[in-house]
Structure formats: C-alpha cells, structure tokens
Amino acid sequence: MKNSKRDQKIAFALLLAATLLVVIPVGLIVLIIIQKGLPAINWQFLTDVPRQGMRAGGIFPAIIGTIYLVGGAIVFALPIGLMAAIYLSEYSRDNFLTRIIKLAIVNLAGVPSVVYGLFGLALFVIFFKFGASILSGSLTLGIMILPIIITTSREALESVPYTFREVSLSLGASKWQTIRHIVLPNAVSGILTGTILGLGRAAGETAPILFTVAAFYLPQLPSSIFDQAMALPYHLYVISTQVPNVDEKVRYGTALVLLVLVLFMNLVAIVIRYKFRKMKRW
Amino acid sequence: MNKFNIKNLNIWFGQIHSLKDVSIDVAANQILSIIGPANSGKTTFLRMLNRLNELHSNFKMQGEVIFENKHIQKMDVELVRKKVGMVFAMPSPLPLSIFDNVVYGLRMSAIKDKKNLFESAEKALKQAYLWEEVKDRLKESAFKLSGGQQQRLCIARTLAVGPEVVLFDEPCSGLDPISTAKVEEAMLELKKEYTIVLVTNNVKQAARVGDKTAFFLSGELIEIDKTDKIFTAPSDKRTDDYLRGKFG
Numbered sequence: 001m002k003n004s005k006r007d008q009k010i011a012f013a014l015l016l017a018a019t020l021l022v023v024i025p026v027g028l029i030v031l032i033i034i035q036k037g038l039p040a041i042n043w044q045f046l047t048d049v050p051r052q053g054m055r056a057g058g059i060f061p062a063i064i065g066t067i068y069l070v071g072g073a074i075v076f077a078l079p080i081g082l083m084a085a086i087y088l089s090e091y092s093r094d095n096f097l098t099r100i101i102k103l104a105i106v107n108l109a110g111v112p113s114v115v116y117g118l119f120g121l122a123l124f125v126i127f128f129k130f131g132a133s134i135l136s137g138s139l140t141l142g143i144m145i146l147p148i149i150i151t152t153s154r155e156a157l158e159s160v161p162y163t164f165r166e167v168s169l170s171l172g173a174s175k176w177q178t179i180r181h182i183v184l185p186n187a188v189s190g191i192l193t194g195t196i197l198g199l200g201r202a203a204g205e206t207a208p209i210l211f212t213v214a215a216f217y218l219p220q221l222p223s224s225i226f227d228q229a230m231a232l233p234y235h236l237y238v239i240s241t242q243v244p245n246v247d248e249k250v251r252y253g254t255a256l257v258l259l260v261l262v263l264f265m266n267l268v269a270i271v272i273r274y275k276f277r278k279m280k281r282w
Numbered sequence: 283m284n285k286f287n288i289k290n291l292n293i294w295f296g297q298i299h300s301l302k303d304v305s306i307d308v309a310a311n312q313i314l315s316i317i318g319p320a321n322s323g324k325t326t327f328l329r330m331l332n333r334l335n336e337l338h339s340n341f342k343m344q345g346e347v348i349f350e351n352k353h354i355q356k357m358d359v360e361l362v363r364k365k366v367g368m369v370f371a372m373p374s375p376l377p378l379s380i381f382d383n384v385v386y387g388l389r390m391s392a393i394k395d396k397k398n399l400f401e402s403a404e405k406a407l408k409q410a411y412l413w414e415e416v417k418d419r420l421k422e423s424a425f426k427l428s429g430g431q432q433q434r435l436c437i438a439r440t441l442a443v444g445p446e447v448v449l450f451d452e453p454c455s456g457l458d459p460i461s462t463a464k465v466e467e468a469m470l471e472l473k474k475e476y477t478i479v480l481v482t483n484n485v486k487q488a489a490r491v492g493d494k495t496a497f498f499l500s501g502e503l504i505e506i507d508k509t510d511k512i513f514t515a516p517s518d519k520r521t522d523d524y525l526r527g528k529f530g
Contacts, residue, residue, distance in 0.1 A: 093339055163374045171387035172364035
C-alpha cells in the first residue's frame with residue numbers, strides 16, 4: 001500500500017515536471033519576444049519600407065509578402081486538399097492501394113521543408129518558367145501544407161457518424177447529396193482545424209520560399225503574382241545573419257509581427273470554427 | 283397482391299453466409315413481422331429490400347428480389363430507397379431542425395416549394411402521431427426531442443418521401459412501453475396506405491401487430507404463416523421452442 005502511494009506521488013511529480021518543461025520554454029519565448037520586440041513596434045515600422053540597408057525603416061513589404069504567400073497557398077491547397085480528402089474518405093474503397101496512398105500522404109507531412117523548396121525550384125521556377133515569384137512560392141507552400149490539410153480533413157469527414165450517411169441514403173439521397181448536405185456541414189470545424197495548422201506552417205517556413213520567391217531586399221510592393229516578394233521569416237533570417245549591426249529590437253520586432261500575424265490568422269479560423277461547432281448538435 | 287417476391291435469396295458478407303436460400307412473398311397493405319434470435323439474418327433480409335446492404339464493400343448476393351415485377355438490382359437505387367423507406371433501430375435524427383429532418387428526403391428530390399414542403403411535413407407528422415407535440419417548435423433541433431418523439435420523427439421523415447413500403451428495424455428496441463404503444467398504433471394505421479415489414483426482437487410485438495409472421499434462424503427462413511397460426515400452432519418445433527423462450 002505504502003509503495004503504491006509513493007509510486008503515485010513520483011509519477012505525478014514526473015508528469016507535472018514534463019508539462020512544466022514544455023510550458024516554460026514556450027512562455028519564455030513569447031515573453032522575450034514581446035519584451036524585446038515591443039519597443040520596435042510603431043506605425044512606421046508596420047507601414048514603411050526597410051531603409052539604411054534594412055537597419056531602419058519598416059517591414060511593410062515583408063508583411064504584405066507573407067500575407068500574399070499564405071493566402072495563395074491556402075487558395076491552392078484548401079480546395080484540392082479537401083477534394084482529395086473527400087475522395088479518400090467517401091469514395092475510395094479500402095484496399096492495399098488506397099492504404100498505401102493514405103500512408104504516403106501522412107508521411108509527406110514529415111518531409112523536411114527544404115526538400116519542398118528544392119522541388120518548387122525545379123518544378124515551378126525552372127520547369128514551368130514561373131521564375132522566382134509569388135506564384136511559385138505560393139504553390140510550393142501549398143504543396144507543403146497539402147498533406148496536413150488532407151489528413152486533418154479526412155479525419156474530420158470520417159468522424160461524422162456513419163448513421164447520418166445511412167439515414168440520408170435510405171431517404172433516397174444520392175451519395176453526393178449525402179456528402180454535400182450531411183457530411184461536409186458536420187465536418188467543417190475539423191477541416192478548419194487542418195487549415196489553421198496549414199496556415200501557421202505556411203506563414204512560418206523559410207526554406208520553401210528561399211529558392212522560389214523570397215527577395216533579399218525589395219523596397220517596393222509586388223505588383224503581380226509573377227513578382228518576387230519579401231517575406232517575414234526570410235527577412236528575419238536575413239537581418240539576423242546576413243546584415244551586420246542590425247538593432248536587436250528590429251529583429252525581435254520582426255519576430256513579434258510574424259508571431260502576431262500567425263496568431264491573428266489562427267484566431268480568425270478559431271472564431272469561424274467556434275461558430276460552426278455551435279451548430280453541431282449531436 | 284404482392285409487393286415483393288423474393289426467390290432463393292442468398293447473401294454473404296465476406297466469408298459469412300448471412301442469408302440462406304430465403305423465399306418470401308410480401309403482401310401489400312399488410313404487416314409482415316420477422317422474428318428470430320440475434321444473428322438470424324432478419325435485419326440483413328430487411329436491408330435487402332431497400333438495398334442498404336450493398337453499402338458494405340464485401341457484400342455479395344444471389345437470387346432475386348422482385349419489387350412490383352421489377353428486379354430491384356436493376357432499378358435506380360435512389361428510386362428503390364424512395365419507394366421503400368426505412369426506420370432504424372435507434373432513433374436517428376439528422377443534425378438538423380425538426381422541420382428540416384422531415385422534409386430532408388423531399389429536398390433531396392429537388393422539391394423546393396415552401397408551401398408544398400410544409401404541407402407534406404404536416405401530413406407526415408400527423409401520420410406519425412407527432413404533429414400536436416411539435417407543431418409549435420418545428421425550427422428547434424431534432425435532438426431536443428425525447429427518444430420516443432425522435433423515433434416518431436424518423437417515421438414521419440420516412441413517410442414524407444412518399445414510399446409504398448416502410449421497413450421497421452426493431453423500431454422500439456430503445457423505447458419505453460408508452461412510446462412503443464404509440465409507434466405500434468402508428469404502424470397499424472399506416473398499413474391502410476403502406477406495406478410494412480417489421481423486424482422485431484419483441485415476440486409480443488409481432489403478435490400484436492403482424493398479419494403474417496416469419497421466423498428466421500441462423501440465416502434460414504424456418505417458417506412463415508398467418509400470425510395467429512405461428513403463435514398457436516407453429517408447424518416447426520424450432521419456432522415453438524423460440525416462442526416458448528427455450529432459446530433466444
């Protein structure tokens with residue numbers, strides 16, 4: 001009896017320590033970034049172009065560039081990913097081939113992002129001759145987040161109770177009507193979760209945009225999807241390692257903006273998801 | 283007149299032989315009750331009549347299911363399911379409002395006219411003895427209804443499509459005696475307009491509502507006869523044993 005109580009205390013302490021070990025660094029990162037970055041944030045920093053070799057001025061082109069890239073990636077990846085997820089969960093038969101495909105998609109989510117960058121360089125920049133452009137970068141980021149969107153959407157679709165499908169079909173609805181009117185509306189919140197994860201990933205990655213779109217220094221805004229653009233994660237890399245004597249608060253300010261941008265995008269998606277989840281009534 | 287003629291029906295799910303050489307005629311405007319212990323194939327038989335079995339990927343069948351002189355495997359599957367409706371064992375409302383549940387099948391048949399939809403919903407809800415209880419709350423979620431009300435909603439939803447046959451798969455297994463009585467009352471009224479096939483675990487229910495009763499055991503049809511005859515003088519000893527509760 002005594003031993004089991006002692007064991008329980010030890011286990012509890014270990015689990016608590018592990019949780020703290022996770023929470024403390026995350027909290028510290030956020031705190032340090034806010035503390036060191038906040039002094040840099042002002043209207044000019046958010047709306048001006050970089051000046052004096054990126055040591056002063058603002059980061060507006062990088063903010064806009066990241067928004068374009070993430071938006072483009074979602075516009076490309078969400079419809080295709082969702083359609084693939086619908087096919088895999090609703091139409092494909094469960095056999096060896098489809099199991100291989102599903103496994104491959106899950107594994108694709110773990111491929112290092114620099115590999116996607118290289119792939120985007122070869123396919124979009126060189127083969128399709130899009131050059132280093134917002135189009136190439138968006139497509140590369142889109143391909144990178146496709147596995148995330150497909151996997152989470154598939155899980156969301158498969159979590160809709162089978163009874164609903166059976167009832168709908170038994171009332172003479174076709175398979176597509178069943179998907180359109182019953183399965184999809186009840187899977188929206190899960191699909192949005194996947195989109196949120198994809199958004200955050202696309203906004204934060206440096207490697208995929210390195211070869212496909214990112215400009216080292218481009219003080220004007222892109223005028224079409226065939227232009228190069230600056231992007232926050234790459235800009236952060238540049239001012240942290242490639243340009244000497246950049247004020248620390250500019251670096252942390254850039255990181256803070258990136259962080260807030262991702263959190264804001266997540267927040268929008270979370271609000272939409274919450275609205276849909278309230279409609280869920282089973 | 284017969285609605286269904288089933289001849290030498292065999293059904294397999296993978297290696298499992300679920301239904302063995304079953305031949306039954308289902309007479310129009312009657313209630314056919316199907317009784318039998320678990321795994322006797324009665325639900326499989328029922329789900330054959332509106333082609334729900336084929337949703338399973340390893341389903342295989344042999345034999346004929348003739349619906350009004352047409353082979354149902356050769357009919358349009360959506361049409362079969364509109365003409366042969368199904369009420370499931372557990373109350374299974376869709377995650378929609380009460381009204382949207384009732385008119386779901388009609389909407390899927392591209393009926394959009396609001397007046398038309400409302401009239402159909404009212405008629406179906408009255409047929410299922412639910413109208414008085416829900417007429418003021420049609421916009422509420424169907425999940426707010428009690429279990430018995432939900433089951434009658436499912437009956438209304440099936441009737442709204444305008445079927446000729448209604449299949450009931452143990453419709454009262456999750457209900458209390460009062461709700462059960464209401465569902466049975468609805469069934470007896472419905473047979474004037476519809477043909478009903480009822481699968482039930484409740485032998486007394488079969489005795490109360492069935493015109494004919496069929497006894498299934500291990501995928502075989504043991505016997506089918508007038509309900510009175512089955513319950514007073516069954517011709518097979520196994521039927522007698524089952525009805526006396528010697529196994530179940």
